[in-house]
Amino acid sequence: MAVKRKNGGAMAGFVRPPGKGCASLVDRVYDRILLRIVRGELGGGAELKSTRLARDLGVSRTPVVQALQRLEADGIVVHEVNRRAVVRPGAENWLMEVHRLRELLEPEAAAMAATRIGDEVVAGLRALGERARPGRRGWALAAREFDYALHLAIAEHCGNMPLAEAIRRCWGFKRASYEAGREDPAWLARGHEQHMAILDALARRDPQTALAAAQFHLRSAASFRPAEKIV
Amino acid sequence: MAVKRKNGGAMAGFVRPPGKGCASLVDRVYDRILLRIVRGELGGGAELKSTRLARDLGVSRTPVVQALQRLEADGIVVHEVNRRAVVRPGAENWLMEVHRLRELLEPEAAAMAATRIGDEVVAGLRALGERARPGRRGWALAAREFDYALHLAIAEHCGNMPLAEAIRRCWGFKRASYEAGREDPAWLARGHEQHMAILDALARRDPQTALAAAQFHLRSAASFRPAEKIV
DNA sequence: CTCGATTAAAGTGAATTCACTTTAATGCGG
DNA sequence: CCGCATTAAAGTGAATTCACTTTAATCGAG
Structure with missing residues (x-):
């Protein structure tokens, strides 16, 4: 599943070469997941598997895990050790x-x-x-x-x-x-x-x-x- | 600087074998850094180099970077792409x-x-x-x-x-x-x-x-x- | 057929690696 | 001695790797 170095052709323009002033990959992944949660596409209790998200977004697991940390810090995602992260029930509103x-x-x-x-x-x-x-x-x-x-x-x-x-x-x-x-x-x-x-x-x-x-x-x-x- | 697998003898008991119910390494690193900030040991503007912190704490850079993400989400640390993370000026109070x-x-x-x-x-x-x-x-x-x-x-x-x-x-x-x-x-x-x-x-x-x-x-x-x- | 043990697959935490960027140091012409 | 270009060192972002844990799927006994 090797993601090609130097911007392999992932997910229709999601991974852009980081021209100056460009948000980091973590930021973009964070935004992407957050958007899907607040829109309700990922409802309360939905599992956020880092592997799956990484595959879907065409990036490695590293930035996904970091984005999940931030979402957890936001409180919109809950997560315990060795378990999958989960959208906090009730996140719809x-x-x-x-x-x-x-x-x-x-x-x-x-x-x-x-x-x-x-x-x-x-x-x-x-x-x-x-x-x-x-x-x-x-x-x-x-x-x-x-x-x-x-x-x-x-x-x-x-x-x-x-x-x-x-x-x-x-x-x-x-x-x-x-x-x-x-x-x-x-x-x-x-x-x-x-x-x-x-x-x-x-x-x-x-x-x-x-x-x-x-x-x-x-x-x-x-x-x-x-x-x-x-x- | 290879950190030994399976709990190499790092930093006087900081890295404990994760017995059940034990917080993740990220959590412990997060607590450690946060404590040093709110105590004023790391004053506003202090640089938080992931490499240095990892070395000091006897862990790899991965959990440190994740902890810094969370501190940034908290707003107590500011950080831009390709620059070192920095304690937000004024964090003393x-x-x-x-x-x-x-x-x-x-x-x-x-x-x-x-x-x-x-x-x-x-x-x-x-x-x-x-x-x-x-x-x-x-x-x-x-x-x-x-x-x-x-x-x-x-x-x-x-x-x-x-x-x-x-x-x-x-x-x-x-x-x-x-x-x-x-x-x-x-x-x-x-x-x-x-x-x-x-x-x-x-x-x-x-x-x-x-x-x-x-x-x-x-x-x-x-x-x-x-x-x-x-x- | 159902339930529990067994094992394979998927997932997680964390270390390591590597390309690239920033910072610091060095040296050289003025 | 100062300013500036050049280069080495340190640092960062992100991918990969690997040991371990959880989840699921399979199989056999009741």
Whole structure:
């Protein structure tokens, strides 16, 4: 089953030669498996055999085992010594539950960030937000970029590393579910307003308002699509 | 540098023959490195070379690389492709910040668990709590066990897997810092009372009180030892 | 036919190997 | 002595190998 060195012809372009800035093989394997879990293709209790996954993905077992370590650290996969790794039962609504967790983390982080974030960062975010104003050319794409940048900046500047990491992790899961532009423009526009409200509060160094704005934004998103699994 | 098969004489008992129920080599390497980070022996920016660590610990690079993956997933280590892994700058007060994160997570989880936790679980916890009553023989050790079991039960039964995992992760960090019985008995006794208050609220299926009791417990712990890094 | 022992196949943990990249050291022209 | 090219050493990502464990499949006794 020798996988050819130097990018043998594996699995239709999955293994790309690692041009600079290219994620490592482990990262790509991780993304691939995570995506299949949060989509429900690999339901709770599904066995994740490193050998099988390696064969399917056209890579060796080494990066697969490492990706499984990370998924285990995420808690979405459980694994005991000498047993196969298994998708944690109930993982089907992982993304919904992650959203609930964000409601716990992000408002508080926004409040903390309000007193710490620098002017240059706010200015940079404002520029991004401007490009995402509804009606502008390519605003839908820019809006998603702005969304990501804003929430990540909040994490980055909240002054608590484990909290920041918890938020980043949530966004890692969210990212896994992104399918190109399935958003309703009206919804995107509403989201943009809410993002701007958060950013304004940050700019004013107003923790209370930042917290409330973030809370409103997340609750709003949760109630808009309560049934859908993919957030 | 061939590491002998079948447990060559490496590093003074670090590599034990894996008797049943024994954590994997990766787990032990992970614990070892994490401990050195949260203790501050490996400060922010310290380089974590897989080769060096493997040599020091008397194991091959494979489990070390896997442990580093997990530490990176934890966010306490940063790492880019083809560069050495590095302790995240600022990791010195990781444990203090983790405690702050727990204040965000656990009260909410306690409230959620109050409406879901089963009678048998409560009964089991009560039994543990009884053994940890101050004055009993071996109560100090039992108290720690009770502490751990209570907080983990709350995570387990809060009904939100990513939240549960976030709490478990916090306790993984806390566990790394445990040094045998450095606790002040008076403090332990106070902690026991607070734990019992939380448990009572859970037993009464009273989310509000469970939340408040957990909040009080955590704030209380934070203010008791504000200066110490090791929580 | 069913149940339990026996054995083959598949899987796992961990070491080793190897191609490639980064880092450090050396030496040489200015 | 300084700056820069060249090269050796150390390090990384990923494949392969191998001892051991679990899973499954087969077979024979009841």
